[in-house]
Amino acid sequence: MSEAPSEAIRIAVVIGTVRPENYTSKAARLVVDELERRDGVVVDVVDPATLALPFPGHPDSRGDAQRMAETLRAATGVVLSTPEYHGGFSSVIKLVIENMGFPSGLAAKPVALLGVAAGTIGAVKSIESLRGVCSHVGALVLPGAVSVAGVQKAFDEEGNCTDAAVEKRVRGLAVSLLDYIDDHICPRLAFEATIRSEAV
Numbered sequence: 001m002s003e004a005p006s007e008a009i010r011i012a013v014v015i016g017t018v019r020p021e022n023y024t025s026k027a028a029r030l031v032v033d034e035l036e037r038r039d040g041v042v043v044d045v046v047d048p049a050t051l052a053l054p055f056p057g058h059p060d061s062r063g064d065a066q067r068m069a070e071t072l073r074a075a076t077g078v079v080l081s082t083p084e085y086h087g088g089f090s091s092v093i094k095l096v097i098e099n100m101g102f103p104s105g106l107a108a109k110p111v112a113l114l115g116v117a118a119g120t121i122g123a124v125k126s127i128e129s130l131r132g133v134c135s136h137v138g139a140l141v142l143p144g145a146v147s148v149a150g151v152q153k154a155f156d157e158e159g160n161c162t163d164a165a166v167e168k169r170v171r172g173l174a175v176s177l178l179d180y181i182d183d184h185i186c187p188r189l190a191f192e193a194t195i196r197s198e199a200v
């Protein structure tokens with residue numbers, strides 16, 4: 001987790017695949033870039049390719065899994081990015097969620113969903129099933145999830161987005177998440193801070 005002033009809004013962006021050269025990261029990078037343009041926003045990218053995440057019940061449930069869970073628990077909001085694999089969201093994203101504990105550290109957290117797919121119908125099935133799982137664990141799943149169809153045509157190999165409309169929609173996900181946090185989470189945090197300071 002990177003250092004940040006205590007009043008910063010922390011957003012964790014989770015990459016939902018470990019496939020080399022994956023397009024999910026290319027799309028997620030646009031979200032990260034948009035978030036980082038805002039003052040007072042600190043982004044933590046959670047990349048499972050760099051982590052050893054255990055299956056539930058595996059004795060090695062500390063280390064990376066614990067650090068990842070702490071990063072996500074400390075986040076004001078979360079972006080889950082997933083590829084469409086076999087008509088659903090990726091096992092990597094499921095493993096991230098399974099490593100968030102039960103009850104889940106995602107409970108009551110605003111979560112924005114980004115799905116990408118090679119196919120022409122996009123990642124609609126992934127997003128809808130992921131929405132169900134996230135709601136089940138108590139996350140506040142934002143409306144307006146973004147699905148990118150034909151993702152391998154929308155980004156070049158260097159990760160540049162070559163489709164202005166796609167770029168606008170993907171960046172818009174970051175904007176919606178920050179707007180939601182400004183409208184619904186920041187007033188609550190400010191209220192709680194006031195109550196705490198008055199109680200001393």
Ligand SMILES: Cc1cc2nc3c(=O)[nH]c(=O)nc-3n(C[C@H](O)[C@H](O)[C@H](O)COP(=O)(O)O)c2cc1C
Nearest residue numbers: 017019022023024083084085086087116117118119
């Ligand atoms: C195991 C696997 C299953 C896939 N299943 C689908 C699918 O059901 N529908 C689809 O449109 N694309 C499917 N794809 C293609 C991915 O959507 C494509 O690779 C896209 O770039 C997003 O995945 P990526 O982040 O790994 O690049 C699949 C790819 C893999 C590796």
